[in-house]
Amino acid sequence: MTIGRILYATDFSPASLAAWPYALELARVFKAELVILHVVPPLTAPPEGFFTRDVFSRYWEAAREEAEGELSKLLTQAEREDIKVRSRVDKGRPADQILLAAAEEQAGLVVVGTAGRTGFRRVLLGSVADEVVRLAPCPVLTVGPGGGA
Incomplete structure (x- = not known):
């Protein structure tokens, strides 16, 4: 089996960062x-006319800049380990954007963290990881909050 490209999706939460060591190690092992x-999730719009278009634009720019700061730490770590790496910041519904990126990047594997919700909270809030597992065009590795794959 060969994997040429791995997509690691993160929201920088502890749950998603628990999957980072797995993404790094798999990229190293497969030389991927x-x-x-x-x-960046969409800003929920209040009643029409409440926010100007400029507010949405500033939200996106601020969120993108913050994400790029966090991503630079991960990029540096991967580069130190001689892993070919790059990043992207997309906006939209997280599950949709992960699935789109997996297809666009022709990923051989997607790595995501799971929040570990169960019961009513899972039914009420849903799960990005669940949706990605069901609909991804390639295998998906999910890693629980304790780092268990």
Whole structure:
């Protein structure tokens, strides 16, 4: 089995960062390119006319800049380990954007963390990881909050 490209999706939460060592190690073992993805979720719009278009634009720019700062730490770590790596910041619904990026990047594997929700919270809030597992065009590795794959 060969994997040429791994997509690691992160929101920088402890749950998603628990998957980072797995993405790094798999990229090293398979000599795969590692693409780190952060998705900026849409700003929920209040009643029409409440925010100007400028507010949405500033939200996106601020979120992108913050994400790029966090991504630079991960990029540096991967580069120190001689892993071919790059990042992207997309905006939209996280599950949709992860699935789109997996297809666009022709990923051989997607690595995501799971929050570990169960019961009513899982039913109520859903799970990005669940949706990605069901719909991804390639295998998906999910890593629980304790680092268990």
